[in-house]
Amino acid sequence: MFEDEDIEGEVTRGARALVICPDIRGQRRSEDPENRLEEARGLALAIGIVVADAFVLPIRNVRPGTLFGEGQIDRIATSCTLEEAELVIIDASISAIQQRNLEERLKRKVIDRTGLILEIFGERAATAEGRLQVELAHLDYQASRLVRSWTHLERQRGGFGFLGGPGETQIEADRRMIRSRMGRLRRDLEQVRKTRELHRKRRGRAPWPVIALVGYTNAGKSTLFNRLTGSDVMAEDLLFATLDPTMRAIRLPGVEKSILSDTVGFISDLPTQLVAAFRATLEEVTAADVILHVRDMANPANATQKQQVIGVLTDLGVIDGEDGQSDMPIIEVWNKFDLIDADRRAELLGLAEHSDDVVAISAESGFGVDDLLDKLGEMLTEGARVHHLTLPASDGQRIAWLHAHGEVIGDEDAGEGEVGPLRRIDVRLTEKELGRFEALET
Numbered sequence: 001m002f003e004d005e006d007i008e009g010e011v012t013r014g015a016r017a018l019v020i021c022p023d024i025r026g027q028r029r030s031e032d033p034e035n036r037l038e039e040a041r042g043l044a045l046a047i048g049i050v051v052a053d054a055f056v057l058p059i060r061n062v063r064p065g066t067l068f069g070e071g072q073i074d075r076i077a078t079s080c081t082l083e084e085a086e087l088v089i090i091d092a093s094i095s096a097i098q099q100r101n102l103e104e105r106l107k108r109k110v111i112d113r114t115g116l117i118l119e120i121f122g123e124r125a126a127t128a129e130g131r132l133q134v135e136l137a138h139l140d141y142q143a144s145r146l147v148r149s150w151t152h153l154e155r156q157r158g159g160f161g162f163l164g165g166p167g168e169t170q171i172e173a174d175r176r177m178i179r180s181r182m183g184r185l186r187r188d189l190e191q192v193r194k195t196r197e198l199h200r201k202r203r204g205r206a207p208w209p210v211i212a213l214v215g216y217t218n219a220g221k222s223t224l225f226n227r228l229t230g231s232d233v234m235a236e237d238l239l240f241a242t243l244d245p246t247m248r249a250i251r252l253p254g255v256e257k258s259i260l261s262d263t264v265g266f267i268s269d270l271p272t273q274l275v276a277a278f279r280a281t282l283e284e285v286t287a288a289d290v291i292l293h294v295r296d297m298a299n300p301a302n303a304t305q306k307q308q309v310i311g312v313l314t315d316l317g318v319i320d321g322e323d324g325q326s327d328m329p330i331i332e333v334w335n336k337f338d339l340i341d342a343d344r345r346a347e348l349l350g351l352a353e354h355s356d357d358v359v360a361i362s363a364e365s366g367f368g369v370d371d372l373l374d375k376l377g378e379m380l381t382e383g384a385r386v387h388h389l390t391l392p393a394s395d396g397q398r399i400a401w402l403h404a405h406g407e408v409i410g411d412e413d414a415g416e417g418e419v420g421p422l423r424r425i426d427v428r429l430t431e432k433e434l435g436r437f438e439a440l441e442t
Contacts (some may be wrong), residue, residue, distance in 0.1 A: 217265030
């Protein structure tokens with residue numbers, strides 16, 4: 001058996017774990033329990049944990065103190081012994097009391113879905129901003145769990161003199177330190193948010209449209225990003241292979257330059273602490289000109305995954321919660337066609353051909369990627385009309401901008417003006433491009 005200090009230790013790579021998916025009767029879930037269990041296995045593998053065994057446990061009545069019934073706890077304990085598992089992963093949110101009681105009964109470390117996802121994010125965050133966001137989310141989660149009765153939380157710190165009293169308990173000191181640290185992190189992240197907002201405004205004045213990749217984790221966003229940009233962003237068959245947002249320039253038909261942004265993958269039951277901490281990152285999506293919703297069509301649960309992504313986009317205000325519509329163009333990118341059998345592939349291709357906002361591709365093989373680029377080019381140049389502009393001939397910067405980012409139909413002398421020689425330029429621009437041009441400093 002394991003001692004308390006082993007139970008309290010961190011989740012380590014190579015640890016043998018038991019993964020359990022509670023199937024609670026009467027709880028309406030859109031995902032099939034087996035699909036949820038498979039995703040939980042993937043989350044564990046994503047952080048290097050060895051899954052010794054995994055199974056679904058039906059629960060008729062939730063026990064407030066332990067979640068599971070006595071017989072189910074005995075089954076879990078037996079499986080832990082047989083499989084030599086040192087960690088138990090519960091694919092659900094469990095309370096601090098339930099976690100403590102299960103650890104005492106099983107004599108093993110127990111973590112829930114939120115704790116596991118936080119571990120993954122903590123390992124994957126590469127930038128300073130990402131680490132700040134993850135630490136804030138982790139502290140928020142930890143603050144609600146300082147009820148665990150480890151010995152160091154029972155000690156009292158003595159006061160000074162006669163008025164010192166019994167002193168504060170260690171748990172109160174821990175809470176105070178966590179609150180203080182969270183306050184500093186929030187201030188740092190607020191500065192990050194302001195900086196990110198300034199960058200967005202600067203990009204808004206720039207001529208280049210922004211395309212945001214969104215999708216369920218492991219849908220193939222980073223693989224598509226690499227294919228379109230020639231980058232080497234980490235792209236593996238792992239949940240949350242990439243965390244920090246990445247931006248690169250790409251060329252599209254009719255558009256000399258645009259910015260492609262890869263964002264963090266979404267997942268069902270994403271911890272509220274992470275949604276709050278990563279909101280500044282996710283808000284990058286709201287400033288995009290076009291959203292590419294990448295879907296893993298080889299996954300049997302892709303319809304459910306789509307709803308999870310739509311839910312996050314609705315929370316961000318990109319999609320209207322009442323009518324389900326968006327003012328921002330959204331293209332569904334049906335990915336992983338290289339993994340689909342021939343009959344299903346033919347069926348999906350037929351559906352995609354009859355839809356204006358769907359493109360079928362394989363980011364891995366390159367199938368359909370040219371069609372996606374053509375679609376993006378058409379969408380970004382749609383609605384362009386000819387504008388007749390007269391500019392000082394000395395305003396080389398804005399004249400060059402028009403030649404680089406619009407379709408210049410005519411460029412000729414327009415006589416003399418108050419500031420000297422003038423040029424008349426007839427150029428085809430979209431309304432957004434015209435707005436960006438007008439925002440350029442003269």
